[in-house]
Structure formats: C-alpha cells, structure tokens
Amino acid sequence: MTNKMAKLDENDRSILNALQRDASISLDALASELSLSTNACWRRVKKLEASGVIERRVALVSPEAVGLNITVFVSVKTDDHSAQWLEKFAKATASIAEVTEFYRMAGDIDYLLKLLVSDVADYDRVYKKLIAAASLADVSASFAMERIKYETAVPIP
Structure with a gap:
C-alpha cells in the first residue's frame, strides 16, 4: 500500500x-x-x-518458548549516509534472522534494530555480523529487562 x-x-x-x-x-x-x-x-x-491494508497473516510465536530470552535494541550511527551504504547494510541485516525489526531514525542515532537472542554470547555473535556488514561509526546495545507491553495489533481509526 x-x-x-x-x-x-x-x-x-x-x-x-x-x-x-x-x-x-x-x-x-x-x-x-x-x-x-x-x-x-x-x-x-x-x-x-x-489494497495492502492486510499485509499478511501470521502466527505469533513466544520468543521465550523457543529460547530467545533476550530482546536487544541496537542503536547504530554511521558516517556514510549514501544509498549504497544503506542498501549494503539493509541487505546484510535482512540475512540475519535475529534482527526482527530495522528502522531508519531521525535524531541522535541513524538506525535502530530490534534483535531477539538467546543470551549475551548469542548477541555477541550477531554483533560481529553487524560490524562486519558495513562501516559503522558507533554501535550501542540496550538489553530489555522486562516486556511491559507488546502489541501487534494496529489501532484502527
């Protein structure tokens, strides 16, 4: 749509x-x-x-039930804002299953990624893939302590 x-x-x-x-x-x-x-x-x-209002129909899987116990929000800054850089980085992140969401941001960070991983060592493995994918100026991770609200439904006006 x-x-x-x-x-x-x-x-x-x-x-x-x-x-x-x-x-x-x-x-x-x-x-x-x-x-x-x-x-x-x-x-x-x-x-x-x-018309694209309904994009697809899916089953919602509990991350914890399949061993993905940690949600990580990764902030990325880059010195290269070219379309080629974004295409390369987007292609790389698309190939990493643990990256479940990927946004281009306005403000202090350039990109925000949401990852689902089993533990810190698993995050480190994914982190190494991310930094190998493209030139990054800064990468910062925040680990979610508790999921307070999680909603997949879009509010329909």
Whole structure:
C-alpha cells in the first residue's frame, strides 16, 4: 500500500479488528460476527488484502518458548549516509534472522534494530555480523529487562 490512507468503513474496521485478534477465524464465523453474508465478507477481506491494508497473516510465536530470552535494541550511527551504504547494510541485516525489526531514525542515532537472542554470547555473535556488514561509526546495545507491553495489533481509526 502507498502512503495514501485506505478509505475504511465500519465493516472494514470490524474485519481488521477481528482478524488482528485471531487471524485463524473461519470466514463463516467472521461473517456471522459481523452480520454479513460469507460472500460479502470474503470480498471485503480480499479487497483489504489486494489494497495492502492486510499485509499478511501470521502466527505469533513466544520468543521465550523457543529460547530467545533476550530482546536487544541496537542503536547504530554511521558516517556514510549514501544509498549504497544503506542498501549494503539493509541487505546484510535482512540475512540475519535475529534482527526482527530495522528502522531508519531521525535524531541522535541513524538506525535502530530490534534483535531477539538467546543470551549475551548469542548477541555477541550477531554483533560481529553487524560490524562486519558495513562501516559503522558507533554501535550501542540496550538489553530489555522486562516486556511491559507488546502489541501487534494496529489501532484502527
């Protein structure tokens, strides 16, 4: 989807909220919940997918349940702000599974990465991959002590 905001009616918002709660809900159950015909509900879901409002449907996995006990936020500063540098660094980070989020920032840092790792030694292994990927002026890590709020649902206006 482009930066242009999709025009959503109340049924679209209800569909999005329901699917964000449970993407495995059957089409029949979703249609019933919204008092729509199954066919009308299906068409709306397909339209939301085609327009990019619904990017994909996934299962949310508990990091701790699979041994990824530490969340690390890595701040990166660079002296090279060229498109080529970013392309190289973005390609490298895309190949590192532990990097689950990657943002270009405004302010004191240039990039912010979120990593999920098993322990400090695992972070060090990923850190070595990051610093080998591209020239970095500064790398700083902050280890999350406790996850207070974690929400994947997007608030639907």
